[in-house]
Amino acid sequence: MDDLFMLSHFETRSISAENFTGEKGKAGMATEGTGANAARELGIGWKVSPSIRIPAGETITLADVSGEGMITHIWMTDTCKKNRRMILRMYWDGSDTPSVEVPSCDFFAATDYQNAPLINSLMVCVNPKRAFNCYWQMPFKKGFKITMENLFNEEVTLYYQIDYQLGALPRGSAYFHAQFNRTNPLPYKEVYTILDGVKGKGHYVGTYMYWGVNNNGWWGEGEIKFYMDGDKDFPTICGTGTEDYFCGAWNFDIGGKYTPFSTAYSGLWISPTDEAYKSNRRFSLYRWHIKDPIRFNSDLRVTIQALGWRTEGRYLPLQDDISSVAYFYLDRVYDVSGTMPDKDGLELL
DSSP: OTTTTSOOSOEEEEEETTBSSOOTTOTTOOSSSTTTTTTTTTOTTSSSOSOEEEOTTOEEEEEEEESSEEEEEEEEEEOOOSTTOEEEEEEETTOSSOSEEEEHHHHTTOOOGGGOOOEEOSSEEEETTTEEEEOOOEEESSEEEEEEEEOSSSOEEEEEEEEEEESOOOTTOOEEEEEEEEESSOOTTOOEEEEEEEESSEEEEEEEEEEEOOSSSOOBOOOEEEEETTOOSSOSEEOSOHHHHTTOOGGGEETTEEOOEEOSSEEEEEOOOOSSSOOSOEEEEEEEOSSSOEEESSEEEEEEOOEEEOGGGOEEEOOOEEEEEEEEEESSOOOOTTOOOOHHHHOOO
16 A cells, blocks of 8 residues: 555556446447346446356457556456356467466355355455455556356356556566466375476465365375475475464364464365265465565476374375465466366366
């Protein structure tokens, strides 16, 4: 908030189903749309096109903008009835490959779509009911494109607002990236890879994880590791435990129970279970490196261990269902595709 009082050369624009191009003075002019019937007695300008419909199996372009500037806020919600059926992609400066490729619920740190947690953080807010918001700043120098793919076998209605500003960027502005990964189950004695293969200069700014536990007992003894700038066998940064990395302590346990929390920089939410068909515990965790970005000059790899406890005080390498989103800025446009599973590989059971 340090510069809210300062005048700026940027011009604010917004794309939604009421203004597909974001063009100045062209919003609210629709004569057809999902609200046309409700507005039939009121006419143009009365919420004629508040949303779009995405047919089963199709990809729709939500925004395609030319120019220089920065995305400042994205809001969306939809009518999808399943988790991980909507895939969000973002492309910078005319690139043919995505710099963001993440299931939309995971991008907004809320994998358990139908029981979406309320999240109150600086970079992501999830508000009632399944209202997804993000405030990651996303610079572009020549333009940007955002698409949404519907993997569901039914049509989905999507409401969305993409707010951005046009104008010359400050020198040194980097490109925003987000990459999804999932391993189910994690092979015995292997570490889980959050991010690998990134080349260039940048900084790592956040981790979201959705962790499905396949054993009883505590599951978060594993260490997160950041290998940067030529690190091989040993990292430069090594954490002390999963809950420690996510800014908690002692198993998130108060009175023998996990304790959910949502703060500006980190949070924990537990998906509900019952005695019949949802026996395994699943945990949703976010950690934003806003005040403490992980800066690297040439390359970055991020891993985390999955560790529980055996008898006699010994660690147990776990074979859990683990997925993640890595958020980072880079001095170049980087292709994050290639780690996204197919439809069956995304499914949560």
